[in-house]
Amino acid sequence: xxxxINISDINADFSEDNELKDDYFIDLLGxxxxxxxxxxxxxxxxAEIQPYSDYQPQxxxxxxxxxxxxxENRNPPALYIYERSGKLIMSDDYNAYYMYRECxxxxxxCILIGYTxxxxxxxxxxxxxxxxxxxxxxx
Numbered sequence: 001x002x003x004x005i006n007i008s009d010i011n012a013d014f015s016e017d018n019e020l021k022d023d024y025f026i027d028l029l030g031x032x033x034x035x036x037x038x039x040x041x042x043x044x045x046x047a048e049i050q051p052y053s054d055y056q057p058q059x060x061x062x063x064x065x066x067x068x069x070x071x072e073n074r075n076p077p078a079l080y081i082y083e084r085s086g087k088l089i090m091s092d093d094y095n096a097y098y099m100y101r102e103c104x105x106x107x108x109x110c111i112l113i114g115y116t117x118x119x120x121x122x123x124x125x126x127x128x129x130x131x132x133x134x135x136x137x138x139x
Contacts, residue, residue, distance in 0.1 A: 020052065020091075025092065025113075031114075032113050032131035037115075038114075039111050039130070039131045040126065041078070041110075041111060041129075042081075042109075042111075042122045043107050044081065044107065044110050046100055046107060046108050049089075050089055051091065053091070059095050059102075064099065068103070076105075076109060079097055080110070081112055082114055088118060109125075
């Protein structure tokens with residue numbers, strides 16, 4: 001059985017060992033959760049996504065197995081991205097981002113928060129939607 005908790009119950013520690021805090025992303029996420037901006041499912045070339053920082057996590061064996069299983073089941077974790085200064089930025093799931101790269105994936109599934117002008121670089125999946133409350137899957 002999978003356990004999940006509400007993401008707002010997590011006390012994130014943005015110390016030297018963790019990725020940098022992205023205040024812009026946090027603000028966008030809050031707006032999306034309040035229904036003030038919409039999100040959309042998209043497929044994006046991994047080369048078009050820029051991590052917010054150069055942080056590279058130590059990916060656990062458990063997470064690797066989890067990611068590979070989800071990939072094999074055609075349900076890999078989606079990256080949350082946004083556009084800023086003409087770039088698609090990812091700052092929330094470095095583990096999944098680096099696993100996509102490690103697995104040699106050319107494209108990845110993303111949730112685009114807000115609007116982007118980069119129409120040629122994105123394959124839209126479904127209609128825009130309000131972001132439901134986020135949960136964290138315990139691995």
